Structure formats: C-alpha cells, structure tokens
Amino acid sequence: MSxxxxxxxxxxxxxxxIVYKLYRSQWFWGIVAIILLLSANLIKDPGYLSITYSEATGRLVGNLVDILRWSAPIMLIAVGMVLVIATRGIDLSVGSSMVAGGAAAMQFLSVVKTPDSVSGAAIAVLLAILTGAAIGAINGLLVTYVGLQPFITTLVMMMAGRGIAKVITGGQNTAADSAPFKWLVNGTVLGFPVVILIALAIVTALALFVRRTAFGLVVESVGIxxxxxxxxxxxxxxxLLTVYILSGVLAAIGGVFAVGSVMVVDISGTGYQSELDAILAVVVGGTSLAGGKFSIRGAVVGALLIATLDKTVLFLGISGAATPAFKAVVIVLLCLLQSQRVRNLFTQRRAAATADPAAAPKASVAA
Amino acid sequence: MIEDANGPVVEMRGISISFPGVKALDNVDFRLLPGEVHTLMGENGAGKSTLIKALTGVYRIDSGTIVVNGAEVQFHGTADAQRAGISTVYQEVNLCTNLSIGENVMLGHEVRGALGVNWKATHAAAAEVLAGMGLGDLDTRKPLSTLSIAMQQLVALSRAMVIDSTVLILDEPTSSLDAHEVEALFGVIRRLRDSGVAILFVSHFLDQVYAISDRLTVLRNGQYIGEYPTAELPRNELISLMIGKDLEALAELGSNRRSARRSEDAVPLLSARGIGKRGSVRPTDLDIHAGEILGFAGLLGSGRTELARLLYGADKADSGTIEIKGKPVSLHSPISGLTTGIAYSTENRRDEGIVGDLSVQENLILAVQAERGWLRPLPSRQAGEIVGKYVAELNVRPPDPDRLVKNLSGGNQQKVLLGRWLATHPELLILDEPTRGIDVGAKAEIQESVAQLAEAGTAVIFISSELEEVVRMCDRIIVMKDREKIAEFDAGPEVTVELIVDTIASHQAGDPAQPSEEGGAVA
Structure with a gap:
C-alpha cells in the first residue's frame, strides 16, 4: 500500500x-494554447483527437495528423526565420522563396514530363533548393557587404521573388505530374506522412548543426x-550570409511541400503571407525580435500552434472573414502572457503573498 | 524653501532591502544636509546603488524609514521621489539627444502661452538657467547631440534647477570625463551646492571625492560603516574602511618594477614605425618587448585608445608599418590581430566588451572560438578547462559559469573579459582602462594578474586615466597628447605622476591646447 x-x-x-520546467520555458504558453485549442475542438467533437489506421490506404488518418502535415512547411520557414531574427535581422522574403522554389520545381517537371522518374523529382527538388539559396544569398550579400537594412532588403526580395516565380513559369500556374515528387508530400512510410518525417528530420539536423558547431553561439553573440x-x-x-541562405533554402523546401500536395504552383497564392506565420511562430516560441537568444524548439512549438489555429478555424466553422481576427486575438493573448511585464505582475503578486506573513511577526515585535 | 535649514533634507534610518538570496542593505542609516556634497563610498556590491534606488523610488524598502524635508515618505515609484524634490543624473546621460539643448533643459516645464508652448520664452528661460550654471555660451536651439558627453551631463545637471530639486543624486557622473570636464562639472556642482541643494555624489575616483565632497558615508557588504567629514579622514584610512583591510599589497605592487626589463639587442616583439590614421592618431613609432609592461599615459582624447586600436586591427592604419618579431604584418580587423597573437581589451566594456545575455562561460571562450571559426567548436572538455582555470585564477565571483555575464558586477565582468583574452594566449595584451569603474578589491586583483603576466613573458600595453596606476605598474611609459606621442620614459624613481603631468602641461607642439567651445563656455 505504502x-x-x-x-x-x-x-x-x-x-x-517537468511541468515547472516547461513553465519556465518561453514557449510554455504556446503549448497551453495548443492544448486549449485542441480541447475546444474536442468539446465540439469528442472524437477529434482519435487517430485511426486506414487499411485501405495504408496510412494514419486523423485531425492530429492533418495538423502535423499542415505544420510542416510553417515549421521549416519558422526555424529559418528564428536564426535570421537572432542576428537582429528579419526575412520577409520567405513566402516568395517558397513560390519561386515551387515554381522552379513545377516548371522543370512540366517540361521534362517524366511522371515516374525519381531522378527527375530529385532534380526538381534540387532546383527549388538552389532557387531558395540564390534568393537567400542575394539577401545576405545586400545585408552584409552593401549594408542595407534587413527589413528593406527582404521586403524588396519579397516583391522580386514572386516576380521571379512569374518569369520562371511564364506567368502561368504551372501544373505537372510526378509520382515521386508527390510522394514526398502525400506519401507515407509505415503509415506516417513523409512530409512530417522530412520536416522533423530537417529541423533535428538543423538543431544539431546549430548546437554541435559553435554556430548557435556566434549567431547569438552577434545578435546580442x-x-x-x-x-x-x-x-x-x-x-549573416549563412543565416539568410539557410532561411531561403528552408523556405524553398517549404515551397516544395506547398506545391507538392496539389502538384500545381499558384503564383499568387503559394506562400502568400507565410512570412507572417513564420514571424509569429518565432515570437510565440519566445525569441525576441530584438535578436540574441533564440529557441529552435520554441519556433517548432510556434509553428505547431499556427497550424493548430489554422485547422481549428476551419473545424469550428469560423467564417473566412473572421479568421485573421481570430488568429490575431490568440497571438496577442500569447504575447501578453509572455511579456516580461505581465510575468512580473504574476511574480510580484506571488512575492507579495509570501512576503506578508513574514512581515506580520516583525510588526508585532515592533508593537 | 526648507523650514529647518539646519536639519537634514533626507534622513534614512534602518533601511533594509533583500533580494532573493542576498541582503543588499542591512539596517543602513544615511542623512543628507542641505548645501553639502555628500559622497557615498564603498566597493561594488557594497550597496551604494541599492541605497540610491531606495531613495529614488526604484526599489521599495523592506524596513526602515525615509524622511524627506521633515515628512516621512513612502515612494511607490520614481515619480513620487521626483515630486519630493529628488532628482538623479545617472552614469549614462538620459536626455533626448535629438532635441535641442533648450528643450532638454525645459522638458516638461515649457513656458506656455495662449497658443500652446511659447518656444521663444522657453528658450529664453533655458538660457537663463544655463547662464546661472556658467553655461551662458551655449546656443539653446542647437541639438543636444552637438555637445560632448561632458557638456550633456552639465545640461542634465541644469535640469535639476528647472525642476526645483532639493536633492540631486550624481551616480558616477565623471566616469567618462577628462580632467578639464571634471573641473567644469565640479564648478556646476559647487554652484548648486551653494544655492542650497543637497548633493549625493558617487564616484570611484578618490581624488575627485576629496576634491568635491564635504562628508562621506561608507558602506561595506550592505552595512553602514560610518559617516565622516572628508577633511578628517585620510585616504588610506578610507580605503581600509571600504575593503575592511589594509591595502599594503596594492601599495607594494610598484616596488618590483624595473626600468630595463628588455635586452637592448633583442628584436622587439612588436615594432611600429610611423603608424597612424588620419583624424585619429599622428604617425607614431613604438617598440614593445616580451615581458614588458608599456604604459600609455595621457588624457581622454589624447589618442591613446586610438593608437591601441591600430595595434590590434580594430581600426585600420592608413600609414606606417607594424612588424611582429621582425616580420611585417597587416592588421585590418580584430581577427587578424588575434591570429598574430595580439589581444585588446576595450575601454568600453558594455558596448564593445561583454556580450551581456551570454553566460560567463560563453563570454570566456568567445575569442578562442572566434579564432577557431564556428565550424570547429571548442571541445566541451577544453572549454571547461578554460572556464575553470580563469574563473579560479582571476577570482570571478560568483564562480558560476552559467550565470549571465550582465548579472555580474563591473569588476567581475572585467575579470571575465581579461580571462577571454588570456585564453587566446596572446603574446601582446593591450588593456585599455582595465580598472575603470570597478571596485578597489577587483582593481588590485587585476593589477596583480597583469604583473604576473609580464613576469611570465607576455608583453602588456597598459592604458589608464589614473596616472598613478600607470606609473606604478609600467616599465616604460609613452606619454600622449593631442593624438601624438610626445615623450617616452623608462620607469625609475625619478618618473612620477608630477613628471608626466608636467610633460603634458608644458608640451605645446605648435597648436594651442584645443580651446573647444565647451572649454570656453565654462572657463
């Protein structure tokens, strides 16, 4: 018994x-928000969280799987963004890197017309990555050697990137067919969606790279x-150059995910306003926009929250017009909870509560 | 203005403030009389800042009473303190540099007319206040940013007259000023004192404390040690009160210096010929030998820091050559200095030294890591060795490698920086004001480390505003004035602070001692 x-x-x-350790972390409230959103959905549909294995298609099916799939591209651009922001910069061009990368891949596939070729799909992905790297490199060169402000530089690239995509596809929303390419996004391994596995693998590799080399240290040092x-x-x-190129490459892979699910690049829609999602994910993850200390884990939590939000809005049937407002409310609440001032308010109240009993005996002695 | 002219304006009794784990102030008394300059003395961490913050309403006191102008007060914020007539001029000037001088002086007290602020009258009022401070030559419509830091500080002081303060707190106002500017500042302080303002002064410079203050209150480890009339307390006694022990170790430091530490025929470690940069340092020759401590003596702005930056590569020289052990080298960036075995510890600890949000460990290994490049991380065992070694050798307190360096006291931050450069095993270590703004104990420890380094064969360039320190520490002294080397002395009994001061004062080099607009204004 005992x-x-x-x-x-x-x-x-x-x-x-564990909970206390979580509470101390900057992204604690992000986790809480995800749990709250999921709970809201659970109230509407008690079976919301269930995950089933579909014999027919050989894949796991469920809302959680959908959320994870949806979060994959956001996760990639968010971890790229977190490094840029840590250096006191910002990358507004990630959405455009997504569409330019996606356009390069789709255009290549539509030209070569090899629906079953693995190497064709691999080259398409490589082209997307190179496009993202090129955009990132231009950002980086302008920021470092020319000395332009990151905000202006990447704002220009944000506009230019979509233009590049238009040039690549000749202004069309190019569609193509490639089974291996589509598999990257829609396929499964042992029931798990490939896209989630790829995203997690990339994020893990990046986290290891950042912390096992001294890259994280120098990035933080430069940012602080x-x-x-x-x-x-x-x-x-x-x-700085490395950071911007990384951000461009990660965004381009995110672009591959975005176009791969429908196998068509939407020149005006793919990656539209993704930079905002990424920035929000970074902020929710507890990385200051002023640069310095960063948290890749936090950015991942932030990306998961954005994905959960997007899916919740759909699930609860909130009208499309109200979606941005709903998103904004959640984010503002989170930022409030994370702000030092509000945190101080909590701790002060607690400190006052513990201080009072201590003060009482002293007062009686004085009397 | 004050009912009881002889009673104290401020009386703090039995003040205690605790922070988690620390008793910052323990039953401290402090009183401030009208028309006096009262200095708060103590090492870093003695509780000076905490006491000031209690008086300005930044911290709430746990126990004790504060009486201002005869009435007991409870401050719930800085606004309460200001309303009670207590104003503060901090170490860093907190004015709006983009506004005009007049706007800064009158901020919040602009003269109002029928159509809002009457700027003409406001500027006139500002000019009147400034004239009262002996700053009548200033154009109140010029932006504040056109003034030197020293003059900005004087403008900040003038504000105290506008807001009708009875108590003025000056926290390290002189830390970035040179001798002329300090004199000007003291002139203004004396005027304020004579008009009945009670002035609380904090400074690390003993000379200045003795020059300006009427009384002293000494704190140590958060405790009240005593209050003394300045004239009746000899310096050595004050220092021993502050650190709680005799300073014989510090006094003996200079005695083992010898003038000729180098053998004349040996190739110098570093040899610079005609090294200079337009608008910064005139072409200068100098040699440094291994195991030698070379001092740069000179006033602020004499070019001593600028010369040191050229030798490290922090600034790129546009004339002259530098040879290391007889081989010419090109120094164009800090990393090129580091890889040739030179390290430079900046005078600007906060902006160019520490990386505040990184830990002690990360700050210690930063230069070594930069030398290796980020692709080759320092193995954690090696990093641990570096950290363990320098935290212990330099006596960094608290000895916690994971603490953020911004949470350390100034002296300990300086030790961490020293450790950062020592970890790169430099052959030449340039220390620019390594002991400025830090407490007496840490100062002695850093001086000792420097002496040991030279003993072990490292060449050291030692730059300090305190000539006494330069004379005592160095084997050879280069005297600089107006961006130029004007003399060089080998250490010996005949080289004294007076000799260096005389050398600087008597050197006229064609151009008269730059009568800047500030200098003229306060003369």
Missing part, C-alpha cells in the same frame, strides 16, 4: 518537475552585441 503511495508521489513529483562580437574576432559577414 509502496503504491510512494510510487504515486514519486510520479507526481516528476510530473510537477555586434560590436563586442566583432572586437572578439568574430567575422559577422559569413554568419
């Missing part, structure tokens, strides 16, 4: 510890105090 009590207490202690970093011998240009 053993059971002991085990329960121990497990309770562990859980409390550029002149001190320079005096310490850090050369910022290479770092």
């Amino acid at each position: 053993l059971i009590v002991g085990i329960v207490a121990f497990v309770g202690f562990l859980v409390a510890g 105090n550029p002149s001190a970093s320079w005096m310490a011998g850090i050369r910022p240009n290479g770092i």
Whole structure:
C-alpha cells in the first residue's frame, strides 16, 4: 500500500518537475494554447483527437495528423526565420522563396514530363533548393557587404521573388505530374506522412548543426552585441550570409511541400503571407525580435500552434472573414502572457503573498 | 524653501532591502544636509546603488524609514521621489539627444502661452538657467547631440534647477570625463551646492571625492560603516574602511618594477614605425618587448585608445608599418590581430566588451572560438578547462559559469573579459582602462594578474586615466597628447605622476591646447 503511495508521489513529483520546467520555458504558453485549442475542438467533437489506421490506404488518418502535415512547411520557414531574427535581422522574403522554389520545381517537371522518374523529382527538388539559396544569398550579400537594412532588403526580395516565380513559369500556374515528387508530400512510410518525417528530420539536423558547431553561439553573440562580437574576432559577414541562405533554402523546401500536395504552383497564392506565420511562430516560441537568444524548439512549438489555429478555424466553422481576427486575438493573448511585464505582475503578486506573513511577526515585535 | 535649514533634507534610518538570496542593505542609516556634497563610498556590491534606488523610488524598502524635508515618505515609484524634490543624473546621460539643448533643459516645464508652448520664452528661460550654471555660451536651439558627453551631463545637471530639486543624486557622473570636464562639472556642482541643494555624489575616483565632497558615508557588504567629514579622514584610512583591510599589497605592487626589463639587442616583439590614421592618431613609432609592461599615459582624447586600436586591427592604419618579431604584418580587423597573437581589451566594456545575455562561460571562450571559426567548436572538455582555470585564477565571483555575464558586477565582468583574452594566449595584451569603474578589491586583483603576466613573458600595453596606476605598474611609459606621442620614459624613481603631468602641461607642439567651445563656455 505504502509502496503504491510512494510510487504515486514519486510520479507526481516528476510530473510537477517537468511541468515547472516547461513553465519556465518561453514557449510554455504556446503549448497551453495548443492544448486549449485542441480541447475546444474536442468539446465540439469528442472524437477529434482519435487517430485511426486506414487499411485501405495504408496510412494514419486523423485531425492530429492533418495538423502535423499542415505544420510542416510553417515549421521549416519558422526555424529559418528564428536564426535570421537572432542576428537582429528579419526575412520577409520567405513566402516568395517558397513560390519561386515551387515554381522552379513545377516548371522543370512540366517540361521534362517524366511522371515516374525519381531522378527527375530529385532534380526538381534540387532546383527549388538552389532557387531558395540564390534568393537567400542575394539577401545576405545586400545585408552584409552593401549594408542595407534587413527589413528593406527582404521586403524588396519579397516583391522580386514572386516576380521571379512569374518569369520562371511564364506567368502561368504551372501544373505537372510526378509520382515521386508527390510522394514526398502525400506519401507515407509505415503509415506516417513523409512530409512530417522530412520536416522533423530537417529541423533535428538543423538543431544539431546549430548546437554541435559553435554556430548557435556566434549567431547569438552577434545578435546580442555586434560590436563586442566583432572586437572578439568574430567575422559577422559569413554568419549573416549563412543565416539568410539557410532561411531561403528552408523556405524553398517549404515551397516544395506547398506545391507538392496539389502538384500545381499558384503564383499568387503559394506562400502568400507565410512570412507572417513564420514571424509569429518565432515570437510565440519566445525569441525576441530584438535578436540574441533564440529557441529552435520554441519556433517548432510556434509553428505547431499556427497550424493548430489554422485547422481549428476551419473545424469550428469560423467564417473566412473572421479568421485573421481570430488568429490575431490568440497571438496577442500569447504575447501578453509572455511579456516580461505581465510575468512580473504574476511574480510580484506571488512575492507579495509570501512576503506578508513574514512581515506580520516583525510588526508585532515592533508593537 | 526648507523650514529647518539646519536639519537634514533626507534622513534614512534602518533601511533594509533583500533580494532573493542576498541582503543588499542591512539596517543602513544615511542623512543628507542641505548645501553639502555628500559622497557615498564603498566597493561594488557594497550597496551604494541599492541605497540610491531606495531613495529614488526604484526599489521599495523592506524596513526602515525615509524622511524627506521633515515628512516621512513612502515612494511607490520614481515619480513620487521626483515630486519630493529628488532628482538623479545617472552614469549614462538620459536626455533626448535629438532635441535641442533648450528643450532638454525645459522638458516638461515649457513656458506656455495662449497658443500652446511659447518656444521663444522657453528658450529664453533655458538660457537663463544655463547662464546661472556658467553655461551662458551655449546656443539653446542647437541639438543636444552637438555637445560632448561632458557638456550633456552639465545640461542634465541644469535640469535639476528647472525642476526645483532639493536633492540631486550624481551616480558616477565623471566616469567618462577628462580632467578639464571634471573641473567644469565640479564648478556646476559647487554652484548648486551653494544655492542650497543637497548633493549625493558617487564616484570611484578618490581624488575627485576629496576634491568635491564635504562628508562621506561608507558602506561595506550592505552595512553602514560610518559617516565622516572628508577633511578628517585620510585616504588610506578610507580605503581600509571600504575593503575592511589594509591595502599594503596594492601599495607594494610598484616596488618590483624595473626600468630595463628588455635586452637592448633583442628584436622587439612588436615594432611600429610611423603608424597612424588620419583624424585619429599622428604617425607614431613604438617598440614593445616580451615581458614588458608599456604604459600609455595621457588624457581622454589624447589618442591613446586610438593608437591601441591600430595595434590590434580594430581600426585600420592608413600609414606606417607594424612588424611582429621582425616580420611585417597587416592588421585590418580584430581577427587578424588575434591570429598574430595580439589581444585588446576595450575601454568600453558594455558596448564593445561583454556580450551581456551570454553566460560567463560563453563570454570566456568567445575569442578562442572566434579564432577557431564556428565550424570547429571548442571541445566541451577544453572549454571547461578554460572556464575553470580563469574563473579560479582571476577570482570571478560568483564562480558560476552559467550565470549571465550582465548579472555580474563591473569588476567581475572585467575579470571575465581579461580571462577571454588570456585564453587566446596572446603574446601582446593591450588593456585599455582595465580598472575603470570597478571596485578597489577587483582593481588590485587585476593589477596583480597583469604583473604576473609580464613576469611570465607576455608583453602588456597598459592604458589608464589614473596616472598613478600607470606609473606604478609600467616599465616604460609613452606619454600622449593631442593624438601624438610626445615623450617616452623608462620607469625609475625619478618618473612620477608630477613628471608626466608636467610633460603634458608644458608640451605645446605648435597648436594651442584645443580651446573647444565647451572649454570656453565654462572657463
């Protein structure tokens, strides 16, 4: 009996510890928001969270799977964005990198017309990545060697990128057919959607790259105090260039995901306003827009929240016109909860509550 | 204005403030009389800032009473304190540099007419206030940013007259000023004092404390040590009160300096010929040998920092050559300096030194990591060794490598920076004002580390505003004035602070000692 009590207490202690650690993290409220949104959906439909294995198609089916699939491109652009923002920059051109990358891939596939060729699909993906890298490189060069502001530079590229996509496709919404390319987005491995696996693999690889090399350290250092970093011998240009190219490449892969599901690139629609989703995901993840410390985990949580929001809006049947407002309300609430000022309010109240009993005996002594 | 002219304007009794884990102030008393300059003395962490913040309403006190002008007050914010007549001029000037001088002086007290603010009258009022401070030459319509930092500070002080303060708090107002500017500042402080304002002064410069203050209150580790009339407290006694022990170790530091540390025929470690940069340093020659401490003496703006930056590569020289051990090198960026074995610790710790939001460990390994490039991360074992070594050797407190460096005191931040450069194993270490704005204890520790480094064969360039420190520490001294090297002395009993001061004062080099607009205004 006492053993059971002991085990329960121990497990309770562990859980409390984990929850407290989560609470201390900047993205705690992002998780809470996701749970709340899912709960709302659960109230409308008690079976919302169920995941079933469909024998017929050989894949896992369920709303959670949909949310994860939807989050894949957001996740990629968000982790790219988090690095750019950490260096005190911003990349407004990720949506355009998505459409330009997607356009390059679709145009190539539509020209070569090899619906079953794996190498054809691989080249298409590679072309998309190169397009994203080129856009990122131009951003990076303008920011570092020319010294333009990141906001202006990437704003220009945001407009130019969609133009590049138009040039690539000749203004058409190019459609193409390629089974391996489509598999990347719609296929499954052991029931799991490939797109989720790819996204997780890329994010994990990036997180390892950032923390196993000193890249994360120098990015944060440059973001926190550029002149001190320079005096310490850090050369910022290479770092900034790398960060913008990474962001472009990740966005282009996100573009491949976006066009792959429907196998058509929508010149005006693909990646439209994705930069805002990415920035929001970064902010929700607790990375300051002022640069410095960044959290890739936080950006992933942020991307999941954006995806959950998008899907919830659809599921609850909120009218299309009200969607942006709904999204805005959730984000503003989150930012409020994360702001230092509101946090201080909480801690002060708690401090006051604990301080009062201590003050009471002192007062009686004085009396 | 004050009912009881002889009673204190401010009386703080039994003030205690605790932060999680620390008792920042423990039953501290403090009083401030009208028409006096009262200095708060203590090492970093003694509780000076905390006491000031209690008086300005930034912190709430846990216990004790604050009486201002005879009435007990409870401050719930800085606005309460300002309403009670307490104003503060902080270390960093907090004025609006993009507004005009007059607007800054009168901000919030503009003269109003029928159609809103009457700017003409406002500027006239500002000019009157400035004239009262001996700053009548300033054009109130010029942007504040056209003034030097020193003059901006004087303008900030003038504001105190406008808002009719009875208490003025000056927290390290002189840390970025040179001797002339300090004199001007003191002139203004004396005027304010004579008009009955009570002035609370905080400074690390003992000379200035003795020059300006009437009384002293000493704090140590959050506790009240005592209140003394300045004239009756000798300096060495004050220092021993502040650190709680004798400073013999510090006094003996200079005694083992010898003038000829180098063998004359050896190739110098670094040899610069005609090194200069237009508008910054005139072409200068200098040699530095291994194991030597070379001092740069000179006033702020004499070109000592600019010369040091050329030797590191932080600025690119546009004339002259530098040879390391007889081989010419090109120094065009900090990384090129680092890889040739030169390290430069900046005088501007906050902006160019520490990376505040990174931990002590990350700050310590930053330069080593930069040298390796980010693709080759420092193995964690090696990083641990570096951190363990320098945290212990330099006595960084608290010895917690994961603490954010911005949460350390100034002295400990400086130690972390010193550790950062030592970890690169430089052959030449340039220290620009390594002891400025830090407490006496940390200062002694840093001076000792420098002496040990030179003993071990590192060449050190030591730059400091405190000539006494330069004279005591260095084997050889280069004297700079107006962006030019004007003399060089080998250390010895005949080289004294007076000699250097005389050298600077008597050197006229064709151009008269730059009568800047500020200098003229306050003369």
